[in-house]
Amino acid sequence: MAQVQLPVFHRGFGGTMRRDAWWIRPIVIVILLGSFLGYANWAAWQGDHYQFGNYLSPFYSPLLFGPDPFAWFGPRPAWFPAWISPALLILPFPGLFRVTCYYYRGAYYRSFWADPPSCAVGEPRKTYWGEKSFPLILQNIHRYFLYAALCFLLILLHDVWHALHFADPVTGVEHFGLGVGTLVLAVNVTLLTGYTLGCHSLRHIVGGHLDQLAGRPVRQAAYECASCLNRRHMYWAWMSLLSVAFSDIYVRMCSMGIWTDYRLF
């Protein structure tokens, strides 16, 4: 077969023959991810206004120590350092699940490290280590954070169940109801479910290690479901990221008395 030798051009950082606005996407990602990281850090260190009635901010769920009715182990023990907010105890799990996600890896490698900033655009380094050596080989831990993320989904679902029960202000008796906050938390857990169940690692867990899926209807159905969600993984990733932040803002604003939570029934 005839072979054609094509010349390889080494362009400097940002050099390209592309004529489209390739730089818009990395800039938007830096703004969105940077804003989220800034807000999430601020909210996690606050240790306040994370609960409003029967609503709990997803940044603080599960609440290990704190006020009733959400705390798993009762009030904060006296020996526990006051500067550690309850969110700091649990956020590393969903946080590292996102940081090691296949989609986000591609997004922040390009946007924050410019490695490369976009396809066919010159990058600032000449060597490529890939993810086979330290420290990026640690990204392979993603599948283990997936197990934690699945547990967090169940906990957040339970929070939505909690958000469907409102205590009577006089008698304290709980009644089934629906508030705007309930809907906010329900949409959030729905988007998080779409993001988590479309994970590449989950797809491999349910459909991998087999030569063929035919004759295994349960695994085939699970694989097709995961694949279907996986096709839009980027959208689920962004929508769920924004909804987590908005859920915290909603609970915080209601708790501070700035927003009113309207009851639908």
Ligand code: FES
């Ligand atoms: S690959 Fe994105 S959550 Fe697993």
